[in-house]
Amino acid sequence: MPNARPVPTVRRRRLGEALRQFRIQAGPGAKGLTLEEAVEEVIRRDKQAGGDGGTWAPSKLSRIETAKARIRPAEVTQLLTAYGLDAKQDDGIFTALEGLAKHASQQGWWQTYRGVVSPAYADYISLESDAEGIRIWSPQLIPGLLQTAAYARETITVNATTRTPEEVVALAEVRMARQAVLSRPERPLKLRAIIDERVLHQRVATRPTLMRDQLRRLLDAADLPNVTLQIMPLTSSLHPGTSGGFSLVGFPDPMPDVVLLENLVGASYVEADGEARIYADAFEQVVASALPSDMSLALITRILEEGNGK
Incomplete structure (x- = not known):
């Protein structure tokens, strides 16, 4: 049965959490302004500007912060101003959060595939399309943004065991379309x-050239100035990444990173800023344990030349 039309709830959660943090920072003490105090300040300022206070209420602000209600860009401006931010001095913050409000319910190209793209996957694609950068530790597979179409079909077939052959093809098309973020004209x-390294030695008996083509794809992608590729060697020391793979999705300030964790039944997100920093610190330790980029590319080339990718 096709999935219902997905709502980009991750965007709303990011916006709500950012607004909550600014509310906390605006008041004295660790708890900052209460919902009631924040609403009173918004209404006071609106009336000073000749308005009637609008429809603001503590319950409305609570629903916005918990991603249960939409918020218009103009209302974002009201809140940020009430929290003491200046539209000129803090223009980057205003632009980022107003833009997030504007696009919170926007549906992307992936809606064409809404019959096979789950709501959680649609959420991730929207995050990926908004992101400034992504850091990935991948101990099991080539990351989706670097896969060939053939590799994508094989790995989807293995992991999406309940999918039909037609759905596998559609999901592979989605994965290929996602790769456009690496070469988009603005902000690639x-x-x-x-x-x-173990991933580079994988074999598919029925597709003897699959890994050879995939290794070449990695080398081609590494030529892009916005792509950095490293290999964790078989001889590496223990590091925090041994607990499993993860992706850190980063955004321009003031938005915090979002961490993606995947398994056979779906994906989950780590959105709390403190917890995301734990993964960011872990990633730096993984980086330190991996081969430098030039040595990583040399290793891929050697495996390719030795015929291990055939």
């Missing part, structure tokens, strides 16, 4: 991927 996505 900055990708830093660390791949375990």
Whole structure:
């Protein structure tokens, strides 16, 4: 049965959390302004400007912060101003959060595939399209943004065991379309991927050229100025990445990183700023344990030349 039309709830959650943090920072003490105090300040300022206070209420602000209600860009401006931010001095913050409000319910190109793209996957694609950069530790597979179409079909077939052949093809098309973020004309996505060396030695008996083509794809992608590729060697020391793979999706200030964790039944997100920083620190330790980029590319080339990718 096709999925219902997905709502980009991750965008709303990011916006709500950012507004909540600015509310907390605006008041004295660790708890900052209460919902009631924040609404009173918004209404006071609106009336001073000749308005009637609008429809503001503590319950409305609570629903906005918990991603249960939409908010218009003009209302974002009201809140940020009430929290003491200046539209000229803090124009980057205003632009980022107003833009997030504007596009919170926007549906992207992936809606063409809404019959096979789950709401959680649609959420991730919207995050990826908004992102400034992504850092990936991938101990099991080539990351989706660096896969060939053939590799994508094989890995989707293995992992999406309940999918029909037609759905596998459609999901592979989605994965290929996602790669456009690496070459978009404005703000191409900055990708830093660390791949375990074991992944480079994988075999598909029925597709003898699959890994050879995939290794060439990695080398081609590494030529892009916005792509950094590292390999975790078989001889690496223990590091925090041994607990599993993860992706850190980064955004321009003031938006915090979002961490993606994947498994066979779907994906989950780590959105709390403190927890995301734990993954960011872990990623730096993974980086330190991996081969430098030039040595990583030399290793891929050597495996390709030795015929291990055939």
